[in-house]
Amino acid sequence: MPGLTGRVALITGASQGIGRACALALAESGAHIGLAARNQEKLAAVAKEIEDKGGQAGAFAMDVSNEDSVKAAVKSALERFGKIDILVNNAGITKDTLLMRMKRADWDSVLQTNLGGAFFCTQAVISSMLKQRWGRIINVSSVFGQMGQVGQANYAASKAGLIGFTMSMAREVASRNITVNAVAPGYIETAMTEGLSQELKSKVNEMIPLGRAGTDMEVAYAVRFLASDEASYITGQVLKVNGGMLMG
Numbered sequence: 001m002p003g004l005t006g007r008v009a010l011i012t013g014a015s016q017g018i019g020r021a022c023a024l025a026l027a028e029s030g031a032h033i034g035l036a037a038r039n040q041e042k043l044a045a046v047a048k049e050i051e052d053k054g055g056q057a058g059a060f061a062m063d064v065s066n067e068d069s070v071k072a073a074v075k076s077a078l079e080r081f082g083k084i085d086i087l088v089n090n091a092g093i094t095k096d097t098l099l100m101r102m103k104r105a106d107w108d109s110v111l112q113t114n115l116g117g118a119f120f121c122t123q124a125v126i127s128s129m130l131k132q133r134w135g136r137i138i139n140v141s142s143v144f145g146q147m148g149q150v151g152q153a154n155y156a157a158s159k160a161g162l163i164g165f166t167m168s169m170a171r172e173v174a175s176r177n178i179t180v181n182a183v184a185p186g187y188i189e190t191a192m193t194e195g196l197s198q199e200l201k202s203k204v205n206e207m208i209p210l211g212r213a214g215t216d217m218e219v220a221y222a223v224r225f226l227a228s229d230e231a232s233y234i235t236g237q238v239l240k241v242n243g244g245m246l247m248g
Contacts, residue, residue, distance in 0.1 A: 004227060005030030008081040010074070012064050012121055013091030015042035017190040018140060021216035022088050025224045027055035031086065034077040036062040064091045064117025065109070074124040083132060084125045086227045089118040090140040092158075096151045107154045114158035118165060126173065135178035136227045139166050140219075143186040143242045159184075163238055170236030179235035181226045186242025188214045209244030 009026045013019035015037035023033050027050045035043045035057055043059035050057040058080045062073035077084060092114045095106040118139055129135030144152055145159025163182055170180040187193070187204050193213070196204075205211055222241045225231055240246060 003030045004086075004224075007031045007085040007227075008034065008077075008083050009086035009088065009227065010034040010036060010077055010084050010121075010125065011088040011090060012036045012062065012117065014046060015039045018185065018188065018216045018219050019088070019090040020046050021220035022090060022223045023050065023057070025217065025220035026086070026088075026227060027053070027057065029224060029228070030055075031227075032081055033057040034081060034084065035059045036064075036073050036077075037091065038063050062091075064121060065113045067120045070117070070120040070124050074121070078128065084128055085132075085134060086136045086138070087121060087125050087129075088138045088140065088223055088227075089121055089162075091117050092140070092155075094152070094155050096155065098151050099153045102154065110154040111158050111161075114155070115161045115165065118162055122165075122169065126178075129178050130173065130176050133176050133178075135173070135176070136231075137166075137169065137178065137180040138223050138226050139163075139180070139182045140223070141166075141182045141184040141238065143184050143240065143246050146184060146238070146240075147246050166238070167236045174235055179226070179231065181231070181234060181236065182238045183219060183222050183226065184238050184240050184242065185219045186214060186240070186245040188216060188219060188241075190216055207245055208242070212243065214241060214243055 009031045011023050014023045014035040027033050047057040047059045060073040060076050063069040139162050141162045142159040144156045148156045166182040219241050
């Protein structure tokens, strides 16, 4: 894997789970890391993790659903690092319930965070990437944005929208040597899935040809590949990281 030495990556939702894993994986390859999330205490812990291994990281308070918060955090990251080469739009939330019971606020907040957040962050960094004629934007979608899921109409719609956003942006910025891709994780072991019963976990694993859940680092390695020079001729694509749960 070619190194990312000299590159600067901004990762949203970096305080835990897949976002934290992406931060660690990119830092391992030499990138300087901008960590963005609402929880400053957790961000500081991830930054220390990276710095203890000899890397460089900065923590930036950001609520991706708030455009002003995004602009302020990106401005701070640019002041700290001088540029942003790689953007990982990972921040996301769920508010699951059947559509007939779903409140308008639950629909709006999930779309605003998962899809609106990617829009705000991409718009905030794109000028810098266009100016330097190099960039990597990686959007973290979901297998459920491709196949749907009961009780997740809002979440699935936001993640499907992220795929359309990815393809549109890929066409807009390709001439400036900026690639835009999505990673679509399947069932991944995270803090969100820890509380599931063993029975439910077993049922889910039966749906996966590889017979197990994925790990956050397995998603992060896919993100790292798309951020690397090895992926320079890949854009507008969705890389499925789902153990075969969805094929084709």
